Amino acid sequence: MRRPAKIAVYVLVTLSVLIVAFPLLWMIAAALKTQAEIIDPNSSLLPLHPQWSNIPDAWNTAPFGIFFFNTAVFSIVTTLGQIVNEMLAGYAFAMFDFPGKRVLFYLVISGLMIPFTVVIVPVVQLLADFGWINTWPGLLVPNIASALGCFLFRQFFLSAPVELGEAARIDGASELRIFWTVYRPLAQPMIAAFTVIAFLQNWNNFLFPLVVTSSEHLMMISQGLTEFQGAITGTAYNLLMAGSLIAVIPVLIVAMVAQRKVVEGLTIGAVR
Amino acid sequence: MLPALGLTVLFSVVPLVMVVQRSLYKGNIFGTNLTFAGLANYADVFRTGGGHSLIVTAVFTVGFVAVTMLLGFGIALLLDVRLPGLRHVRAFFVIPLVVPPVATAFIWFTFFQPNTGLFNRLLNAAGLPQVTLSNATDAIIAVIAFGAWQYFGEIVLIYLAALKALPRDVIEAASIDGAGAWQRLRYIRWPLLRHQTALLMVIATLYGLQTFTQIFILTNGGPQGATQTALYYVYQEAFGLGASGSIGLADAMSVILFAISLVVTIIQITLVGRSARAAAA
Numbered sequence: 001m002r003r004p005a006k007i008a009v010y011v012l013v014t015l016s017v018l019i020v021a022f023p024l025l026w027m028i029a030a031a032l033k034t035q036a037e038i039i040d041p042n043s044s045l046l047p048l049h050p051q052w053s054n055i056p057d058a059w060n061t062a063p064f065g066i067f068f069f070n071t072a073v074f075s076i077v078t079t080l081g082q083i084v085n086e087m088l089a090g091y092a093f094a095m096f097d098f099p100g101k102r103v104l105f106y107l108v109i110s111g112l113m114i115p116f117t118v119v120i121v122p123v124v125q126l127l128a129d130f131g132w133i134n135t136w137p138g139l140l141v142p143n144i145a146s147a148l149g150c151f152l153f154r155q156f157f158l159s160a161p162v163e164l165g166e167a168a169r170i171d172g173a174s175e176l177r178i179f180w181t182v183y184r185p186l187a188q189p190m191i192a193a194f195t196v197i198a199f200l201q202n203w204n205n206f207l208f209p210l211v212v213t214s215s216e217h218l219m220m221i222s223q224g225l226t227e228f229q230g231a232i233t234g235t236a237y238n239l240l241m242a243g244s245l246i247a248v249i250p251v252l253i254v255a256m257v258a259q260r261k262v263v264e265g266l267t268i269g270a271v272r
Numbered sequence: 273m274l275p276a277l278g279l280t281v282l283f284s285v286v287p288l289v290m291v292v293q294r295s296l297y298k299g300n301i302f303g304t305n306l307t308f309a310g311l312a313n314y315a316d317v318f319r320t321g322g323g324h325s326l327i328v329t330a331v332f333t334v335g336f337v338a339v340t341m342l343l344g345f346g347i348a349l350l351l352d353v354r355l356p357g358l359r360h361v362r363a364f365f366v367i368p369l370v371v372p373p374v375a376t377a378f379i380w381f382t383f384f385q386p387n388t389g390l391f392n393r394l395l396n397a398a399g400l401p402q403v404t405l406s407n408a409t410d411a412i413i414a415v416i417a418f419g420a421w422q423y424f425g426e427i428v429l430i431y432l433a434a435l436k437a438l439p440r441d442v443i444e445a446a447s448i449d450g451a452g453a454w455q456r457l458r459y460i461r462w463p464l465l466r467h468q469t470a471l472l473m474v475i476a477t478l479y480g481l482q483t484f485t486q487i488f489i490l491t492n493g494g495p496q497g498a499t500q501t502a503l504y505y506v507y508q509e510a511f512g513l514g515a516s517g518s519i520g521l522a523d524a525m526s527v528i529l530f531a532i533s534l535v536v537t538i539i540q541i542t543l544v545g546r547s548a549r550a551a552a553a
Contacts, residue, residue, distance in 0.1 A: 001353070001355070006355060009350055009353050009355060009358075013350050013351065013358060016350070017361060017364050019421070020364050020365055020425070021364065021367070023379045023380065023383075023421070024371075024376075026379060027375075027379045030382065038388065039388055040388070041387040041388050041392075041393060041396070085279070107280065107281055107285055108280050110284070110285060110288075111284035111285060113533075113534070113537050114284050114288055114533075115478065115481070115482050115529070115530070115533050116284070117482045117484065117503055117529075118288070118291065118526045118529050118530040118533065119283075119284055119287035119288055119290075119291055119526070120506075120510075120526075121287075121291060121506065121510045121522050121523060121526055122286075122287035122290035122291045122523075123283055123287050125290070125519075126282070126283070126287065126290075141279070141283075142283040144279055145279035145282075145283055147280055147284065150280070203372070204371075204372045204373060206372075206374055206484070206485040207484050207485065210511075211507075211510075211511050221372060222372050222373075222374040222375075222485070223374075225372070225374045225375060226489070229378070235385075237382045237385070240378055240382070241378070241379070241382065243375075243378075244375035244376075244378045244379060247371075247372050247375040248372065248375045248376075251370055251372060252367065252371060255367065255370045255371070256363070259363045259366070262370060263363070263366060263429060266366065266369065266425075266426055266429050266430075267429055267430055267433050
């Protein structure tokens with residue numbers, strides 16, 4: 001590659017990284033500005049005297065502690081549920097023959113193809129019938145099934161060697177034991193990638209909690225942020241950005257630490 | 273295993289049947305006072321701005337898919353160049369995908385504020401007219417731009433993985449035969465990526481059809497319904513308007529949205545099947 005071409009590639013890559021990073025850098029800068037700097041159209045991009053107090057101020061404007069706690073409970077429980085549930089279901093579909101298997105599998109696949117947003121109205125009606133609106137079961141239970149997870153784990157176990165299980169079976173191991181000690185460890189990389197991506201998706205879920213809860217003590221961080229927006233005055237965009245910063249930081253840390261798994265998860269998710 | 277299936281059936285298949293059935297009835301959100309209405313809800317959808325919502329959905333989705341695909345493919349090509357350092361840049365493009373869209377939507381919301389927002393400061397400096405979220409055209413461009421910013425990383429990642437998996441010997445052979453970079457892209461790499469491109473267009477289309485959070489925060493469907501997509505219409509009728517909303521209309525629009533998604537999915541299966549057969553032949 002010639003030199004000008006190399007330079008052009010680097011320039012374009014830098015530009016595209018800036019497209020991604022700039023809004024976040026802007027958020028950090030704005031979160032540390034004074035109210036006067038926010039409403040001054042000629043203020044510099046960087047805060048003159050960083051207002052670190054904006055962050056505790058934002059934190060105290062809305063119950064962010066509760067929001068984080070709820071989001072953590074929601075993400076951990078639903079992600080764990082999805083993994084346990086779908087690993088077992090995928091395993092059963094891949095390894096065993098049973099009556100009605102085809103029909104059941106098509107049912108799961110149809111669950112994969114129906115965008116959840118299309119059925120959100122009847123799901124809320126079902127939850128209302130159960131008396132689960134504004135409750136933890138209403139938030140958690142409908143999210144524990146993941147058709148995508150079932151599909152991915154089935155595909156994975158279909159390609160796992162049958163001989164391993166047969167050898168264990170001859171040695172007298174129970175089916176559950178075969179699953180747990182022989183096949184589950186094989187699926188470890190898949191579990192890791194699915195965990196990271198399911199966790200992030202659950203963490204960011206906005207529409208579902210929005211329509212199932214209205215009480216503040218059950219709110220997740222995304223919905224909480226909209227509450228927070230309602231609580232600050234008019235153009236206090238420095239506080240709005242400080243609140244957004246609070247919501248973004250934990251996810252950013254997870255994404256950076258588990259970078260490789262995130263990339264893997266996002267690419268397998270696209271199989272659908 | 274049974275619980276998994278039970279839950280999937282209960283929370284996706286049963287509601288689908290319910291939504292189709294309920295779309296034929298008039299009634300309130302609690303499902304009481306139901307009266308059979310035939311296709312009246314569908315007619316009423318078009319009488320109450322649903323047709324406009326479908327047009328907004330089409331405009332948004334086409335713009336969203338075009339921008340994400342172009343940006344995604346272009347950047348994937350850049351990152352595929354074998355130069356030191358580029359390997360580590362990939363992780364950056366994941367960020368908008370994984371941080372809460374509500375938070376990033378607020379950032380973009382401030383960008384559009386009159387005089388003080390970033391975009392308007394830049395436009396002012398260049399002596400150009402300002403943009404505002406209370407103008408219909410600006411608002412739809414804003415939600416497309418933000419939606420694309422939030423999602424294009426996915427396209428980058430998948431194209432990049434596909435580019436890395438291309439048979440290197442074929443490309444090198446072409447290079448030895450004197451094909452330049454543009455010719456290798458036009459006649460070898462692009463055709464080899466046809467399958468990925470078709471798949472990605474479908475994935476992006478389905479994502480575009482389901483976009484909600486981005487619009488909810490940035491424009492709230494406004495101004496005057498200019499960014500009210502079909503899904504937003506469903507949300508408004510079912511949850512947003514309280515007692516004056518109509519659950520029958522929400523159900524009817526959900527069924528329409530489902531039919532559109534189904535057509536897109538069938539196209540996907542056909543395209544993937546065809547390219548798989550072509551590869552096998």
